[in-house]
Amino acid sequence: MRARGALVVRLLKRFLVRRTYALSGDLAAFASPLAVVPPREETSGVYLGVDDLGRPVFLNPSSLPNMHGIIVGTTGSGKSTLARHLVLEARDLGVPSWVIDPHGERSYARIYSRVLLLGVDKINVLETPGWKSGEFSSELARYVEKVYGIAGARFILREVFLKCLSKKSLSPLESLSEIPVVKRIYDDLVQMHEDSAPSVKDLAATSICFTYPQMYSREFKSMAALLLLMLLQGYRRTLGERHRLEHMVVLEEAHYIAPYLLQLYKETRKWGYTVVAVTQLPRELDPRLYQLAGFVFALSGPESYVDDISLLFSLTREERDHILYKPRGAALLIRSGDPRPRKLYLKLRPEAFPEPQ
Numbered sequence: 001m002r003a004r005g006a007l008v009v010r011l012l013k014r015f016l017v018r019r020t021y022a023l024s025g026d027l028a029a030f031a032s033p034l035a036v037v038p039p040r041e042e043t044s045g046v047y048l049g050v051d052d053l054g055r056p057v058f059l060n061p062s063s064l065p066n067m068h069g070i071i072v073g074t075t076g077s078g079k080s081t082l083a084r085h086l087v088l089e090a091r092d093l094g095v096p097s098w099v100i101d102p103h104g105e106r107s108y109a110r111i112y113s114r115v116l117l118l119g120v121d122k123i124n125v126l127e128t129p130g131w132k133s134g135e136f137s138s139e140l141a142r143y144v145e146k147v148y149g150i151a152g153a154r155f156i157l158r159e160v161f162l163k164c165l166s167k168k169s170l171s172p173l174e175s176l177s178e179i180p181v182v183k184r185i186y187d188d189l190v191q192m193h194e195d196s197a198p199s200v201k202d203l204a205a206t207s208i209c210f211t212y213p214q215m216y217s218r219e220f221k222s223m224a225a226l227l228l229l230m231l232l233q234g235y236r237r238t239l240g241e242r243h244r245l246e247h248m249v250v251l252e253e254a255h256y257i258a259p260y261l262l263q264l265y266k267e268t269r270k271w272g273y274t275v276v277a278v279t280q281l282p283r284e285l286d287p288r289l290y291q292l293a294g295f296v297f298a299l300s301g302p303e304s305y306v307d308d309i310s311l312l313f314s315l316t317r318e319e320r321d322h323i324l325y326k327p328r329g330a331a332l333l334i335r336s337g338d339p340r341p342r343k344l345y346l347k348l349r350p351e352a353f354p355e356p357q
Helices: 002-016 024-031 079-092 133-148 154-167 180-192 200-204 218-238 254-265 287-292 303-313 317-323
Strands: 046-051 056-059 069-072 097-101 115-117 208-211 242-251 271-279 295-299 330-335 342-346
Touching: 046 079, 069 079, 079 097, 079 242, 079 271, 079 295, 097 218, 133 154, 133 180, 133 218, 133 254, 180 218, 200 218, 208 218, 218 242, 218 254, 218 271, 242 254, 254 271, 254 287, 287 303, 295 303, 303 317, 303 330, 317 330, 317 342
Parallel strands: 069 271, 069 295, 097 208, 097 242, 115 208, 242 271
Antiparallel strands: 046 056, 046 342, 295 330, 330 342
């Protein structure tokens, strides 16, 4: 009787107890002492500061799976100061840069010898190296539809933009300017474009701060930033794949053109340039952008902000505390391929800080 009872228990265990199987290779990481060793730090590139162990920390975008990145932080946390530091460090490495700054901060203009006021200074937006005319027209129409809020007009806009490119003129768009929304698009493009103005090839050769007159609309600012990045994207393609950093772009108020950034960050091939998107709140950008970015700087902020960062990156208590209500200079650096954020104390160049008022 006892033997029969034992047999019943064994049978019940066999069918009711769930067994978990794993390959021995999957368990090797937990068994290995290397699992607790911090990952190798970069020893060259853009200097950032020191980590919580006192080691110098560098950023080398060319060594990451994706060269594009994000700086996120609440008002006053030092986002723009960090961005200016990246620009200055890149300059010392011989890397030219663009800043696209909707606010027209003097602190950016101060570190550039060339400043272009979009809407006053013109560029040639119809010279599109690296793009097929149909491809550029389709992409531009898709994002213009979102920027100006004209749902359902993408295919019509595509055909109009295609005619503009083939004629090297904005006249096809002008012919439809009796339509109020189209007139807005045409007026904005006219303020940006001139046939004899510098092309993207000319602009990419130097470091430039692009800014805007204060009274221009959000749509104009979004359109201008979109065109600059699309033109640069195409031009970099013509140079072929590049696995070293050759150009840096800092994009302030990146949420203005978040849909385009999502598509840009999805590109797996490296074209030798990095776009650093700067934004205030994590939720202003699509969560997928944080997964695609090669690097993310999360600066300090209040509890609700840190909660959002925690949801994105599954922060530990120590990592949360590192940026929760901390003074400027505390940051987390999340790099693609490194599962652990680096607790960072930024050591920024003095000339990156804004001038006292």
